[in-house]
Amino acid sequence: MDELTALAAAGATALVTQMVTDGWAQVRDRVAAFFAGRRGGDGEVVQGELERSRAELVAARDAGDEETASDIQDEWRSRLRRTLRNDPQAVSELRSLLDELAPNANTGSGGTVNNTISGGVQHGTVVQARTVGDLSIGDSRR
Secondary structure (H helix, E strand, O other): OOHHHHHHHHHHHHHHHHOOOOOHHHHHHHHHHHHHHHHOOOHHHHHHHHHHHHHHHHHHHHOOOHHHHHHHHHHHHHHHHHHHHHOOHHHHHHHHHHHHHOOOOOOOOOOOOOOOOOOOOOOOOOOOOOOOOOOOOOOOOO
């Protein structure tokens, strides 16, 4: 895998991950500006494309459709790779954007946690968290 392909893959992974976070609107605007600046085009068009991808991603994940979720990531990876190949200045800008999206990724003090529950109905307590401190479930007087 060449450097541009690896950078595009990292960008697509970060983008798709951010699509389902609370900070999505800010990320969407930054990514739209990144693409619009290269096309000399309209950031609102790119925002619309990003929002459509987000809606498809949310629906796919809700339906357990990992293939469609993967397709969305592949679509943005391809788009990023083409952009990087056509505009060498885009490389440093995408790296800066990735640093903003995941400032702790290189320090080992952060990261992303992905939790998945599958296999049918869960008959008990399920805790999904990155870090759990003191946790009491149920009546602690027993």
